[in-house]
Amino acid sequence: MQSSAPLKAFVFGKFMPFHKGHEQLINFARQHCDHLTVLLCVSDQEALPAEVRQAWLRETYAGQPDVEIQVLEYLESELPNTSETSLAVSEVWADVFSRLLPECRLVITSEPYGELVAARMGIRYLLFDEARGIVPVSASAIRRNPAAHWQFLPASVKPYYVRKVVILGAESTGKTVLANQLAAHFHASLVAEAGRDLIASSDSFSLADLHAVAQEHARRIRQAQTGSSPLLIIDTDVHITLSYAQLMFGQELPVPPEIYALNRADLYLYLSPDVPFVQDGTRLSATDRLRLDASHRATLRRYNVPVVEISGSWEVRLQQAIRQVEVLLRTTLPGR
CATH class of the missing domain: 3.40.50.620 (HUPs)
Known part of the structure; x- marks a missing residue:
C-alpha cells in the first residue's frame, strides 16, 4: 500500500x-x-x-x-x-x-x-x-x-533593536561604577568588563591574554543583547583592548569582523581622567593612566568612534551620563 x-x-x-x-x-x-x-x-x-x-x-x-x-x-x-x-x-x-x-x-x-x-x-x-x-x-x-514591546521579540530579533551604551576611559576613571549606576537607573542589562576577570594586573599580560579578553567580552555582549532589557550598558569595549595592544606591545591586535560588529554601540561615553587616581594593586601608575588616556583616544580616532566626554565629580558624571542615555532613548535610530 x-x-x-x-x-x-x-x-x-x-x-x-x-x-x-x-x-x-x-x-x-x-x-x-x-x-x-x-x-x-x-x-x-x-x-x-x-x-x-x-x-x-x-x-x-x-x-x-x-x-x-x-x-x-x-x-x-x-x-x-x-x-x-x-x-x-x-x-x-x-x-x-x-x-x-x-x-x-x-x-x-x-x-x-x-x-x-x-x-x-x-x-x-x-x-x-x-x-x-x-x-x-x-x-x-x-x-x-520596540522597547515597549520587548517581551514579544524572539531572541533572533532583539540584537537588531537593542540600544548599546559603552563606557570608556583610562584606568581609575570610574567606568565600572558608572556602568553599574546606569544599569540600575535604567533597569538595563549590564556587560561587565572581561579584562578585570581575565587579567590580574595591568602590568603583566600577553597578546594572547588580550585575544582572550576580546573573545570573552564579545561572548558577554552576545548573551546580554538577547536579555530582558532593550538597553545594554557595556563596561569598556574592544577599542580599549586594541589600545592596550598598541601601547604595551606596539602591535595591532587582529579582531575578527564579527567580534568588532558585536562591540558596535549607539552611544560611547568617554570618562576624563580628571578624578583622583586610586591604586588598587592591579592598575598601572598614575602617570601611565595619562599615557593610557592618550592611547585610548588615538585608537578611538583611528576607528572613527564618536565619543561624548564625561567629566567632573562623580555625581556630575552620573547626571551627565543619564542625560546622554535619555537623549539616545528618545532618538529614532536609522532602520530601527
Missing part, C-alpha cells in the same frame, strides 16, 4: 519585524502539515532589508528540516502592497503564490483575506488567532516602539 504524499503548506508575511505572534502562527502551521514554507514578502519601498528579516527566521528555525524560508522580493508598482482584505488584491497575490508554490495544498494566516487566497488557489485554508488573543501585539506597534 502506497503512503500518501507529504502535505505541503505555507504562511506568508512581511515579518517587519518577526515577532512571537508570527512564531505562534508558524508553530501552529507546522502541526498541520509535513513541510512548511515561510514566504517572506519584501517590497522595494521597505527600509528593513530582506536579508535581515530572512536571518531572523533562519536563526529561529535552524535545524528544523520541515521549515523552509523563501524570499519574494517585489515591486510595489507591479504588486499591491496592502494588508486590507480585498477580493481583487487577494486574487492577484494568490496567482503569484500559485506560481511560486505549486505543490502547497494548505495556507494558514491570521487574516481574513487568507480564505480568499485559498479559494483562488483551490487549496485548503486554516485561520489562526485572528483576534491576536494569544500574542497581543502587531508588527506596526513594535516598529513604533
Whole structure:
C-alpha cells in the first residue's frame, strides 16, 4: 500500500519585524502539515532589508528540516502592497503564490483575506488567532516602539533593536561604577568588563591574554543583547583592548569582523581622567593612566568612534551620563 504524499503548506508575511505572534502562527502551521514554507514578502519601498528579516527566521528555525524560508522580493508598482482584505488584491497575490508554490495544498494566516487566497488557489485554508488573543501585539506597534514591546521579540530579533551604551576611559576613571549606576537607573542589562576577570594586573599580560579578553567580552555582549532589557550598558569595549595592544606591545591586535560588529554601540561615553587616581594593586601608575588616556583616544580616532566626554565629580558624571542615555532613548535610530 502506497503512503500518501507529504502535505505541503505555507504562511506568508512581511515579518517587519518577526515577532512571537508570527512564531505562534508558524508553530501552529507546522502541526498541520509535513513541510512548511515561510514566504517572506519584501517590497522595494521597505527600509528593513530582506536579508535581515530572512536571518531572523533562519536563526529561529535552524535545524528544523520541515521549515523552509523563501524570499519574494517585489515591486510595489507591479504588486499591491496592502494588508486590507480585498477580493481583487487577494486574487492577484494568490496567482503569484500559485506560481511560486505549486505543490502547497494548505495556507494558514491570521487574516481574513487568507480564505480568499485559498479559494483562488483551490487549496485548503486554516485561520489562526485572528483576534491576536494569544500574542497581543502587531508588527506596526513594535516598529513604533520596540522597547515597549520587548517581551514579544524572539531572541533572533532583539540584537537588531537593542540600544548599546559603552563606557570608556583610562584606568581609575570610574567606568565600572558608572556602568553599574546606569544599569540600575535604567533597569538595563549590564556587560561587565572581561579584562578585570581575565587579567590580574595591568602590568603583566600577553597578546594572547588580550585575544582572550576580546573573545570573552564579545561572548558577554552576545548573551546580554538577547536579555530582558532593550538597553545594554557595556563596561569598556574592544577599542580599549586594541589600545592596550598598541601601547604595551606596539602591535595591532587582529579582531575578527564579527567580534568588532558585536562591540558596535549607539552611544560611547568617554570618562576624563580628571578624578583622583586610586591604586588598587592591579592598575598601572598614575602617570601611565595619562599615557593610557592618550592611547585610548588615538585608537578611538583611528576607528572613527564618536565619543561624548564625561567629566567632573562623580555625581556630575552620573547626571551627565543619564542625560546622554535619555537623549539616545528618545532618538529614532536609522532602520530601527
